[in-house]
Amino acid sequence: MSNYHIKTFEEYFHIYRKSVREPENFWEEVAEEHFVWRKRWDNVLRWDFSKPEIAWFEGAQLNITENCLDRHLRTRGDKTAILFEPNNPNEPAQHITYTELYERVCKMANVLKAKGIKKGDRVCIYLPMIPELSVALLACARIGAIHSVVFAGFSSTALSTRINDSSCKMVITSDGSYRGNKSIDLKGIVDEALEQCPTVESVLVVNRVGSSIHMEQGRDEWIQPLLDAAQPHCEPEVMEAEDPLFILYTSGSTGKPKGMVHTTAGYMVFIAYTFKNIFQYREPDIFWCTADIGWITGHSYIVYGPLLNGATSVLFEGVPSYPDFGRFWEIVEKHSITHFYTAPTAIRALAKEDLNYVEKYNLSSLKVLGSVGEPINEEAWHWYNDHVGKKKSPIVDTWWQTETGGILISPIPYVTPTKPTYATLPLPGIQPALMDENGQEIKGNQVDGRLCVKFPWPSMARTIWGDHERYRTTYFTAFEGKYFTGDGALRDEVGYYRITGRVDDVIIVSGHNLGTAPIEDAINEHPAVAESAIVGFPHDVKGNALYGFVMLKDVGEVRDRDNLRKEINQQISDRIGPIAKLDKIQFVEGLPKTRSGKIMRRILRKIAGNETENLGDTSTLLDPEVVQQIIKDRL
Numbered sequence: 188m189s190n191y192h193i194k195t196f197e198e199y200f201h202i203y204r205k206s207v208r209e210p211e212n213f214w215e216e217v218a219e220e221h222f223v224w225r226k227r228w229d230n231v232l233r234w235d236f237s238k239p240e241i242a243w244f245e246g247a248q249l250n251i252t253e254n255c256l257d258r259h260l261r262t263r264g265d266k267t268a269i270l271f272e273p274n275n276p277n278e279p280a281q282h283i284t285y286t287e288l289y290e291r292v293c294k295m296a297n298v299l300k301a302k303g304i305k306k307g308d309r310v311c312i313y314l315p316m317i318p319e320l321s322v323a324l325l326a327c328a329r330i331g332a333i334h335s336v337v338f339a340g341f342s343s344t345a346l347s348t349r350i351n352d353s354s355c356k357m358v359i360t361s362d363g364s365y366r367g368n369k370s371i372d373l374k375g376i377v378d379e380a381l382e383q384c385p386t387v388e389s390v391l392v393v394n395r396v397g398s399s400i401h402m403e404q405g406r407d408e409w410i411q412p413l414l415d416a417a418q419p420h421c422e423p424e425v426m427e428a429e430d431p432l433f434i435l436y437t438s439g440s441t442g443k444p445k446g447m448v449h450t451t452a453g454y455m456v457f458i459a460y461t462f463k464n465i466f467q468y469r470e471p472d473i474f475w476c477t478a479d480i481g482w483i484t485g486h487s488y489i490v491y492g493p494l495l496n497g498a499t500s501v502l503f504e505g506v507p508s509y510p511d512f513g514r515f516w517e518i519v520e521k522h523s524i525t526h527f528y529t530a531p532t533a534i535r536a537l538a539k540e541d542l543n544y545v546e547k548y549n550l551s552s553l554k555v556l557g558s559v560g561e562p563i564n565e566e567a568w569h570w571y572n573d574h575v576g577k578k579k580s581p582i583v584d585t586w587w588q589t590e591t592g593g594i595l596i597s598p599i600p601y602v603t604p605t606k607p608t609y610a611t612l613p614l615p616g617i618q619p620a621l622m623d624e625n626g627q628e629i630k631g632n633q634v635d636g637r638l639c640v641k642f643p644w645p646s647m648a649r650t651i652w653g654d655h656e657r658y659r660t661t662y663f664t665a666f667e668g669k670y671f672t673g674d675g676a677l678r679d680e681v682g683y684y685r686i687t688g689r690v691d692d693v694i695i696v697s698g699h700n701l702g703t704a705p706i707e708d709a710i711n712e713h714p715a716v717a718e719s720a721i722v723g724f725p726h727d728v729k730g731n732a733l734y735g736f737v738m739l740k741d742v743g744e745v746r747d748r749d750n751l752r753k754e755i756n757q758q759i760s761d762r763i764g765p766i767a768k769l770d771k772i773q774f775v776e777g778l779p780k781t782r783s784g785k786i787m788r789r790i791l792r793k794i795a796g797n798e799t800e801n802l803g804d805t806s807t808l809l810d811p812e813v814v815q816q817i818i819k820d821r822l
């Protein structure tokens with residue numbers, strides 16, 4: 188029996204048990220199927236969570252793009268690899284075949300090489316959702332450069348921080364981007380960011396919107412003429428299994444963003460495996476993940492996962508509300524999409540609109556629906572199931588993280604019976620554990636605790652770029668010998684997992700992972716602000732929205748509070764991006780602190796969520812009066 192494609196529930200249990208009993212043999216068998224290796228591994232796994240040190244398939248040599256592209260040319264050369272659906276529904280869709288994609292990747296790889304980019308160099312990619320974005324990732328991988336994609340909704344400050352953290356040599360961007368009826372001046376944002384980025388030597392610019400932009404002499408160049416002149420073949424760089432493939436930044440609960448480093452062989456094996464099984468992909472299915480490639484979801488399940496499996500992957504430039512709220516469903520009908528993978532926040536936003544937007548389209552091509560990014564609430568689950576899936580398409584609620592590289596807990600459609608709001612069971616090779624506050628593992632069912640993973644899996648991040656110690660302390664010290672996810676979870680009577688949400692100071696807003704500290708830092712930079720604290724509160728579309736408690740330096744000074752609120756949000760938008768703006772800003776005279784000076788966010792969370800009856804233990808509060816005042820003035 189092949190480990191690679193699970194087809195029944197019995198098979199799942201059989202394979203799962205084997206994967207726990209003999210993890211090395213299990214992953215070795217998966218790696219032997221369906222991949223092209225330049226050299227076989229000497230050793231499947233070497234690991235030590237105390238250091239932490241994790242290495243998969245050491246000794247192996249490969250290039251992931253050979254597995255995404257070259258290998259398919261003979262059998263699938265004319266098959267659509269990327270189906271590009273532009274923002275404007277009147278602009279024709281583009282079907283980019285495997286052969287064309289191969290040539291475009293090779294050309295771009297040759298352009299990067301000619302610009303002096305070599306194996307190990309970091310290249311920042313700041314592009315909208317257009318084919319060049321996928322091409323740029325693969326071009327970097329082709330020559331062994333490490334790509335660092337920054338979501339094109341981030342501000343210039345957020346961009347420069349990320350470029351500098353990994354000292355990128357090059358930025359690939361576009362003149363602008365389209366989002367609904369707006370166009371955004373991306374190049375202007377890059378120019379501003381680069382005032383602070385000494386390591387960037389060159390900028391390649393894709394012409395997307397045809398706007399007139401500033402081109403810095405000696406630094407910036409339009410990419411198209413270079414591509415037109417480049418050779419359509421490029422020998423893949425032979426990579427070691429543990430050579431970094433990419434860096435992707437994620438918010439931490441404190442300090443600057445963490446550049447999670449993913450390596451080559453393990454990432455490839457795990458992403459290919461999870462794509463195949465979690466979506467039960469079969470040719471000629473058409474797979475659409477609506478995430479942005481700027482997030483891990485897009486890296487793993489728009490670019491690498493589908494291409495590793497020779498699939499057709501849809502790339503959508505626009506937004507769900509343009510030209511109207513039927514856009515997603517119009518695209519499903521137009522391209523006969525079989526697999527649709529989106530976030531609960533999008534489902535909730537669309538569920539609020541007229542049902543006719545969904546009902547007017549023929550969605551009968553759909554076979555599997557996916558959800559990712561945050562817990563999916565019962566109401567959204569049922570709306571998705573009833574109106575999009577017509578109760579025929581199983582919903583896979585996939586739990587994972589930037590750090591995990593791929594999906595760790597999820598139903599397998601047509602295999603695992605689903606249960607609303609439950610991510611259900613671990614994938615083969617994944618050994619979850621629930622831990623109590625004293626660091627003990629909680630065994631048995633009908634329990635809840637902090638979610639850890641006990642054993643390495645191939646696509647886990649290996650380090651934080653430039654800060655291995657932070658990697659160790661963030662993930663491997665809370666519970667000795669285990670990877671701590673930062674999430675809480677419960678296990679029901681049959682062993683199904685339900686993720687209950689973050690237990691640290693990360694807040695998930697519309698599926699975006701936001702750390703409290705960077706937002707507070709942005710607010711505190713405002714000259715009128717003394718101190719601030721951010722918490723999340725339930726929001727019916729975004730899942731969580733942000734509530735800021737802001738202490739001013741001189742309350743008497745401020746006349747126009749609404750204007751100050753606007754200024755604070757502008758400040759956040761400039762420093763981080765519009766996604767981090769606060770929904771509510773309450774001006775307070777003091778913040779609830781412990782005697783040691785730590786802000787008690789737990790109390791602020793209760794106040795923001797209007798659960799002031801039971802504030803829990805307040806005995807360590809320095810000044811209980813402060814809390815009473817905040818409750819009185821609650822917005």
Ligand code: WT7
Nearest residue numbers: 484559560561562584585586587588589686700
């Ligand atoms: C955090 C990771 C994984 C890609 C997108 C987010 C939350 C993610 C689920 C889910 C409940 C989920 C967790 C996790 N999360 N998927 N299906 N059910 N919570 O990646 O930005 O690294 O965020 O998102 O809290 O820790 P990320």
